[in-house]
Amino acid sequence: MSEAVAETVASRFGELYGTEPHGVWAAPGRVNLIGEHTDYNDGFVMPFALPHTAVAAVARRADGVLRLHSADVDGGVTELRLDDLSPESDKNWTAYPAGVVWALREAGHAVTGADIHLASTVPSGAGLSSSAALEIAVALALNDLFSLGLRGWQLARLCQRAENVYVGAPVGIMDQTASACCEAGHALFLDTRDLSQKQIPFDLAAEGMRLLVVDTQVKHSHSEGEYGKRRAGCEKGADLLGVNALRDVPYADLDAALARLGDEEEVRRLVRHIVTENERVERVVSLLESGETRAIGPVLIEGHASLRDDFRISCPELDLVVDTALASGALGSRMTGGGFGGSAIVLAEEPDVDAITKAVTEAFAAAGFTAPRVFEAVPSAGARRLR
Numbered sequence: 001m002s003e004a005v006a007e008t009v010a011s012r013f014g015e016l017y018g019t020e021p022h023g024v025w026a027a028p029g030r031v032n033l034i035g036e037h038t039d040y041n042d043g044f045v046m047p048f049a050l051p052h053t054a055v056a057a058v059a060r061r062a063d064g065v066l067r068l069h070s071a072d073v074d075g076g077v078t079e080l081r082l083d084d085l086s087p088e089s090d091k092n093w094t095a096y097p098a099g100v101v102w103a104l105r106e107a108g109h110a111v112t113g114a115d116i117h118l119a120s121t122v123p124s125g126a127g128l129s130s131s132a133a134l135e136i137a138v139a140l141a142l143n144d145l146f147s148l149g150l151r152g153w154q155l156a157r158l159c160q161r162a163e164n165v166y167v168g169a170p171v172g173i174m175d176q177t178a179s180a181c182c183e184a185g186h187a188l189f190l191d192t193r194d195l196s197q198k199q200i201p202f203d204l205a206a207e208g209m210r211l212l213v214v215d216t217q218v219k220h221s222h223s224e225g226e227y228g229k230r231r232a233g234c235e236k237g238a239d240l241l242g243v244n245a246l247r248d249v250p251y252a253d254l255d256a257a258l259a260r261l262g263d264e265e266e267v268r269r270l271v272r273h274i275v276t277e278n279e280r281v282e283r284v285v286s287l288l289e290s291g292e293t294r295a296i297g298p299v300l301i302e303g304h305a306s307l308r309d310d311f312r313i314s315c316p317e318l319d320l321v322v323d324t325a326l327a328s329g330a331l332g333s334r335m336t337g338g339g340f341g342g343s344a345i346v347l348a349e350e351p352d353v354d355a356i357t358k359a360v361t362e363a364f365a366a367a368g369f370t371a372p373r374v375f376e377a378v379p380s381a382g383a384r385r386l387r
Contacts, residue, residue: 005055005119006386009071013057013117016069016077021057021117022145027136027383028053029122030129030178031213031345032336033187033202034296034303035281037311039172041234041274042193042245044281047174048202048379049182050213054120054133055386056097058141061113066101068094071119082113088168096131097138099166103158104139109148116141123373125219127337131167132175135159140180140383152180152383153195170228182382189285193247200288202379207293208350209331214360215373216317218341227338230270230311237271240264246274273310277303297332297347304334304344313339317369321346321360328352328359345377 006024013021028049035045061067066080070093078094085102097116104111116138122130139155142148150158156176163169163176173192182188187202204211238246241257249257254275261268280299287295304322308314318335321344325333332347348356357374364372 003386005053009055009057009117009119010387012071012119013059013115016117017059017067017115019059021115022059023141024055024057024386025137025141025144025383026053026055026386027133027140027179028182028380029133030175030182031211031343031377032174032178033345034284034299034334035174035277036303036307036336036339037172037230037234037313038247038274038277038281039174039192040170040231041238042247043274043278045174045190045192046187046200046281046284047178047182047190048187048377049178049184049382050122050128051378051380052120052122052128052133054118054122054130054137056134056137056141057117058138058145059115060145061115063113065113066098067115068097069117071117072124082111085166087166090166095167096134096163099162100135100138100159101142102166103162104142104148106161107158109146109150111142111146114142114145123215125342127335127339127342128213128215129175129179129337131163131169132159132171132179135162136176136179136383140385144385153177153197155383156180156195170231178382180383182380184381185379187288187379189281193245198285200285202288204293204347205350205378209293210348210350210353211377212346212348212353212357213336213343213375213377214321214325214346215343215375216315216321216341217370217372218315218317226313226340230313233267233270234274237261237264237267240267241271246271247278249275251275251279269310269312273306276306294331297330300332300334300345300347301326307335307339311339315339315341316367317341317364317372318344320363320367320369321372324360324363325356328356330356
């Protein structure tokens, strides 16, 4: 599969630019198993990589020119001069790869130009980190082609800066790190404060289970205001509690911390979600390490209730997936990603997958919603060179 994809993308690169690429790289989207909106609060997250990838065919240039093309967007090649790249100057898809080049150069790395052709199978707007996959694919390519010697977590930091500053989206570090650093058959337990990582075995098929992703087809965008409002509210909570980040509020002290926030009801809800969500991540890690994989189901359900009721970022479509899946025998289910649409995950016994998929699809039809896209999420490899 990888070889065929690499050949297709390289061939199209040749048609566009009249020469062979110097290589082809891939970076995956991700599903977050547990740990939502904790990353920009210095907390814990637990994503794993999807088999769906963004693929970049790239060639070096030495003339300060960046040329960009995507197989997934109508239009021709976009040509930019590196010296003209500036934050929030571009509101198109090209801001993501251009932002990576800008961030590398801002950090002092000698990137002198590139021709890039991109193609992606990561569903856009589904909360599966299509933008981070694109960024990491480009960053890894430039790291190799210009011999920058950067490690995966360093590329993730630079790609986060590209999205925060150049694109103008206040995302945390999880998505880029997952795309760069995940391993096949594992979930990544990541401390977003110091970027320490632990690969946790997560092979559901071997235990007779499956994890489904249900893409509600409701699009969301991180750069729109609601995500930023939640982040600002979390920062206000940390400030009011006198801590550097909500990560520093111990779970055992949560009730006392909430009492100190008085009548700041919205901030109280945000703080409660972050502190309890960090505890849920640690619980899931413990359960998986002790072989109690099925027992993570109730923790996923708790996480969805917290995102729905405290963080208030669910939507009718996401709630319908969770409620229908659980009523149809799922072990656990929750929304995943930034919220306000996107996807939900469903943990199920293998024999129940077809019935759950059918029930969710029928429930969407009965509600008059767009038919969801349902697929299995298999923990897959992180970013890599294909050729």
